Amino acid sequence: MSVVAFERKPSAGLWSETELNTLVAALNIAVAPDDGRGWETGVTEAGDAQFYLLGPLPDQACELCVSRIGGRYILEDGSGRLLFEHQSLALVALHARAAVRSKHGWLVARAVLLWCTIRHMIHDKVEPLLTEGEELFVELAPQLAAFA
């Protein structure tokens, strides 16, 4: 008789290798060791596993945290806002990935907004000054030429 060795579903303690692989694979877009972006694991006082996605240097503050409590996975941001919770880690990892993407998307949107603001300011403030200067030069050029 052969016995099938089912993988025991962890309910407390450290992350299993399968769980860690799932999280790291989902969040690899946010990991960049060059600027300090990485991840770490820890446990709560009650021994529940936690996975922290760290932001860039110099702070390396937690951007996302996945915790496992009694077979349920909890996704929170670095301020403790509950983003998602489910029994399926794959689903939680997908939400974590989406949260990271939206955060990066938000940064791009801010950069675009900043660029548009600068362009608008140049258009409104600097261009009239240049035009005025040009007009003044055109007006004064003949007089200056006459003096020369």
Add this chain to the structure above:
Amino acid sequence: MKRGKHQEILAEKLQRKVAPEARQLRKQAGDWLKQRRADAGLSQIDLAARLGLKYYTFISQVENGFSRVPTEIMAAWAAELGLEPAAFAKHLLLYYEPELHRLLFGAKK
């Protein structure tokens, strides 16, 4: 203006020096918070419940030194630990923003 190579190396060195310090200070803040909670006779679960959090995982996140106590719940956190909110915030500022703490209160770095 383009930075010189030596400036980039200096910036990199400074960043490397600052990085562990920020994390280390956050960890020290976490340890201090853990001790104050223990003094108040509360578990992480108790404190989370009193702060109205659905899960206690954020308390662990902060005490493990990965996050800060958010300003908006600092007063409530202090109250649950039986501490005076202003003194609590001032003490946390020492870890979270040591330079600002030094400027405001002139305390040691």
